Amino acid sequence: MFLQRTLCLCAISGWVALLYAAPEETSQETTEKTPDESAPDDDYLRTLDEPGKPYRALRSGEGFRTNVMGRDVRVEPRDRRVVDAWDLGITNSPRADTSEILPFGALYFWRHPDEDTLFRGVVVGLFNEIYYARSPKDWGPFEWIATLDTFTVPVGQSELIDGEDREASELIWGYVRAGFGFGYRRQIEPGNQDNMLALGFTVEPGLLFFDEGEDTAANLDVPQTTFESRFRLQFRMDALVRNLIELPHSGFALGSDLLYGHREPWDDWGRPGSQTFHRASSSRDYVEFTGYALGVTGVPFVESERHRLFATVHGGVGEGLDRFSAVRVGGGPDPRGEEYGAVWRPFLPGAALNEFFPEHYVIAKAAYRFEPTFFTSVSLGGFVAYLERVRSNSLRRLSQETDVLPGLVARLTTGFVLETRLQIEYAYNWGVIRRDEHGGHGIVVHVSGQF
Secondary structure (H helix, E strand, O other): OHHHHHHHHHHHOOOOOOOOOOOOOOOHHHHOOOOOOOOOOOOOOEEOOOOOOOOOOOEOOOOEEEEEOOEEEEEOOOOOOEEEEEEEEEEEEEOOOOEEEEEEEEEEEEEEEEOOEEEEEEEOOOEEEEEEEEOOOOOOOEEEEEEEEEEOOOOOEEEEEOOEEEEEEEEEEEEEEEEEEEEEEEEOOOOOOOOEEEEEEEEEEEEEEEEEOOOOOOOOEOOOOEEEEEEEEEEEEEOOEEEOOOOEEEEEEEEEEEEEEEEEOOOOEEOOOOOOOEOHHHOOEEEEEEEEEEEEEEOOOOOOOOEEEEEEEEEEEEEOOOOOOOOOEEOOOOOOOOOOOOOOOOEOOOOOOOOEOOOEEEEEEEEEEEEEEOOEEEEEEEEEEEEEEEEEOOOOOEEEEEEEEEEEEEEEEEEEHHHEEEEEEEEEEEEEEEOOEEEEEEEEEEEEEEO
16 A cells, blocks of 8 residues: 555656746846946846845846855856756655655656747656647747646555545546647746746547556446546736745736546446445536636835745636546645646645545635745745535445635745755644544655756
8 A cells, every 4th residue: 555655646746846946037137137248257146135235035047146154155047948857755645544654756847948939847657747839930929739648557546535545445547638729828027937828728638547456345336448538728827926946936826727528438437326336427527617826925014025925725616526537635745836837736735645536625825934044935824725525424424525624834945955955844734534533734845956
């Protein structure tokens, strides 16, 4: 079971793209400054902590010079349009009777050489997420889009109900989906290369496959492998300015997805005569709408940029969803909106990885963040989720309930050795069920960097 959960975690955590060199170009103010042959070599670099001036946080990719422990440090501006990066870490996976420490990792690639081309890739092997958009000559802001999403974990995955694995529901399942379509994309203020407004429509045909696991109940009818057609309408707007360690510093981001799916063929599946039996008619066709909004600003009446306020809202509603189509909500690595392509994902700190698959949910988070140095950030915040989840009563009968799950979360993000970034996060969730009681912990530690 440990191996199964480890492989599953490595696969589905691949979207983690919040890396030390994540895609954020220098601000317009920085990129317009170039060395002047008649000026000293470092005149175009900003000097930190200038006397008499309020603290101003470094922007992502911005060059600077400073003095650290008596030594002069000089950092040149970085090109944010080409990124190759990695992310490795561990997280706990809380259950009713244990809390395993599981590894995760991913490779991340970003290419945005001009306004006509965008490539984003998250590669894990068992999980891969590829997005490519290209605007041909004379198309202006209009573009064609190609995508590829794969989830091919070769071990059984069981459902987590009240913090307990229901091994009888274990299935080996996954998908391979290509996508193609067209869209509209343009740059927006504040003018960094990942500040974009994008609309896209894609058709996503794919294979949804199933097999028995080691602990699958003998009387469980396994879903049939099927062809799945999905149609997606997507909206993205990113107007965030990110700081040196890739945290949102100011601005906002918002977006939404409207998804329709159809499976053919598709038969009844589950355990006949039980609550786990599913009629084909209830999930052959499904629809889901998800959306999010994120905002970052300074503390009112405080001039220093060391102090920031951060808030996010994620929500979704659908019909005909099941464990294979619903957006998963759970704990684990949380991007907190730090990367253009990952900000849409809903995360619930303190929950187990992908613990819930609700038909409707709302998750709101708010935090205060303090920057003691230009390369370190600490934050403390709270969250509350209102979502549908499966519960088990004293007779082991399952039912759908909509509950409130509140909690607190603290995080440290800092520059680390060899030009890497370290993040440590602790969360406590009062709404999750562990050992038949409410309350559970979540811990994430990971290091990321360029290669």
